[in-house]
Amino acid sequence: LKETGTDLPLPTRIVIFVSDFSRAWWWLILVLFGVALGGIIKYISTPEGRRNFDAFLLKVPLIGDLARKMFLARFAESLSTLIEGGLPIAQAIEFSGEVVGNKIYQEAIFKARDGVRKGESISSILKEYPELFPPMFIQMVYVGERSGSLDKTLKNMVGFYQGEVQRTLDNLLGLLEPAMILFLGIGVAIVVASVLLPLYNISSQL
Numbered sequence: 001l002k003e004t005g006t007d008l009p010l011p012t013r014i015v016i017f018v019s020d021f022s023r024a025w026w027w028l029i030l031v032l033f034g035v036a037l038g039g040i041i042k043y044i045s046t047p048e049g050r051r052n053f054d055a056f057l058l059k060v061p062l063i064g065d066l067a068r069k070m071f072l073a074r075f076a077e078s079l080s081t082l083i084e085g086g087l088p089i090a091q092a093i094e095f096s097g098e099v100v101g102n103k104i105y106q107e108a109i110f111k112a113r114d115g116v117r118k119g120e121s122i123s124s125i126l127k128e129y130p131e132l133f134p135p136m137f138i139q140m141v142y143v144g145e146r147s148g149s150l151d152k153t154l155k156n157m158v159g160f161y162q163g164e165v166q167r168t169l170d171n172l173l174g175l176l177e178p179a180m181i182l183f184l185g186i187g188v189a190i191v192v193a194s195v196l197l198p199l200y201n202i203s204s205q206l
Contacts, residue, residue: 008198015194054174058104058131062175067167071105072137073161080154089150090116110133121145 043049060065075096082092083179090113112125123142126133144153
């Protein structure tokens, strides 16, 4: 194609450039990838980096919704188990916040712990974080507090959110296959176009 002296189409030039660059600088690509991955891991290991990563995770489309349901199920399961075991409510909330696995949720839960120690209700504190705790969750906590059966109410919430997590995972897996097919189709189309377009141009000139 290059020997013909004709101007190659843009897809062809891109494919040739990527191929030449990858063959000549593959080691640089690996080094940069390793450095970037190491930097990300080191940043996430810091308190600020972990908090920023956890906040970003909750904002990712689809993934964020799944993560919220998982954290709610984990928090409800831990808190119900600790309350049922006879642990003081403030201490149970604190332990639940430590195992929830997300700094943003942990901060909200620790604030609920401090509020309980001051005589406030859990639901009144959680209500300040509508982006983390949906209205139904807060309402169920409120009902459990008023009825004195918070542990049983939370157990019901665990079953509900675990089912929601499973349904969300099934939906994501259902979307993954057509997304991969579309991605591969676009890649194949680019490669085919990069080969056929210059050949068509040459044949047209002849």
